Amino acid sequence: MSQCPFANLLNPDTYAQGMPYEALKAIRQQGPVVKIDDPITGVSYWAVVGQTELDFVSKNPGLFSSAKRTAFPMEFPQDEVDLIHCHTIINMDPPRHQKVRRIVREAFTPKRVNSYEPAFRAHAKQILDRVVDRGECEFVEEVAAELPLVAILELLGVPIEDRKQFFEWTNTMMFADDPDMAVSVEAGQIAAGECINYALKLAALHRETPMNNITSALLDAEVDGQAISEEDFAWMFILILVGGNESTRTVISHGMRLLMEHPEQLEYLVQHPDKITAAIDEILRYNTAFIQMRRTATEDIELGGQQIAAGDKIILHYHAVNHSEAVFGDDAMSFDLRRSERMPKLGQQIRSFGIGQHFCIGSHLARLELQVMFEEIIPRLRNPRLQDNIAYTRSYFVNGIKNMHIRFDTAATAD
Structure with a gap:
């Protein structure tokens, strides 16, 4: 077992x-695959922190299953796995996946x-319009959360007037471990139930007035000659909602944090706005949205010099891999927006969206949202700085920021 302090x-x-x-970093120095105890659940696990090993696990679902115990790193009762989590694509193995x-x-x-x-950019401009003249804002909810939530709700066919309710539901579902974000695990389950009920109402609405969006794509499709059940649709709805909302919000928030911590790099983007697209890869690398996922070994196998037994819990730690010195060099722990100039294939080396059959299906959407938001933020929120301490989310799954109060100069005062 790991002896790291x-x-x-x-x-x-x-x-x-x-x-x-x-x-x-201390874990990476022990090797690419490290055995760690979990006294909370009593289930020990193998932490995969080497890129080669993470890629091997991700690309071999027959050896490392997402379905047996889910792809989520937490522990669930097996009946919950079999009755509920099996309905979401992230917890499926081939060929159904x-x-x-x-x-x-x-x-x-x-x-x-x-x-x-064009629609995303219009939304982004409106988001900045609401805060820019104040010279201060709570960045997470007022700026970072807005476009990802509006975008995914529009793609799902949810009216914009319901977005505040979904912001609260997704927070409650995702952050049940954080006492500031949710009352209890039960509160998270209740929020999930509310989302399911909403999804079922949306399905009924589609039957009356057909839509042309993600909701219709799911409801009108067939798998092995059968339509997707409403239960499957409801859980897929939740997964797409959370994946398309929380993740991008998190990266925008951390991206802003990093720019404030490195004002010289921010100024570089102010002077060279054409470099923002390339800078997105480093923002994605440095603070991944989803920290880790799970697989379950289906047979005895050697991985990274370790003997893995069938049934063992495997944790794919994307954040640790994204800071690997073996891949990104001796300065892997440093934030450098110009890293892609030295590493033209940086976007292919980061594992922020995973890799293999479960590579994030919304990665292109996330990149577009990040690009649009930072292209609007950087020229308008000048000289940004923290107003209070950052409140991070108490979660080992989502690398979130709960709130981040900032002050800034407007473009007019800066000029």
Whole structure:
């Protein structure tokens, strides 16, 4: 077992003050695959922190299953796995996974996503318009959360007037470990139930007045000659909602934090706005939205010099891999917006969206939202600085920021 003097990677307190960069480096120094105890659940696990090993696990679903115990890093009762979590694409193995993924993929093709750019930019301008003259804002809810939530709700066919309710539901579902974000695990389950009921109402609405969006793509599709059940649709609805909302909000928030911590790099983007697109890869690398996912070994196998037994819990720690010195060099722990100038294939080396069959289907959508938001933020919120301490989310799953109060100069006062 690991003897490192740091907290369990599956303890939410480990991340309550932000990402434990040094602790993750200590794990990487032990090897690409490290056995760690989890005294909270009593289920020990293998932390995969080497890129080669993470890629091997991700690309071999027959050896490392997402379905057996889900792809989520937490522990669930087996009956919950079999009755509930099996309905979401992230917890499927081949061949069912590819069949369902093919349905969803059509809604996220680069061509279709690129067509959203004018609408996204209009939303982004409105978001900045609401705060720019004040010289201060709570960045997470007022800026970072807005476009991802509006975008995914529009793609799902949810009216914009319901977005505040969904913001609260997704927070409650995702952050049940954080006492500031949810009352209890039960509150998260209640919020999920509310989302399911909403999804079922949306399905009924589609039957009366057909839509042309992700909702219709799911409801009108067939898998093995059968329509997707309303239960499957409801859980897919939740997964797409959370994946398309929380993740991008998190990266925008951390991106702003990093720019404030490195004002010289921010000024570089102010002077060279054409470099913002390339800078997105480094923002994605440095603070991944989803910290880690799970797989379950289906047979005895050697991985990274370790003997893995059938049934063992495997944790794919994307954040640790994204800071690997072996991949990104001796300065992997440093934030450098110009890294892509030295590493032209940086976007292919980061694992922020995973890799293999479960590579994030909405990655193109997320990149577009990030690009649009930072192209609007950087020239308008000048000289941004923290007003109070950052409040990080107590979660070992989503690398979130709860709130981040900032002050800034408007473009007019800066000029």
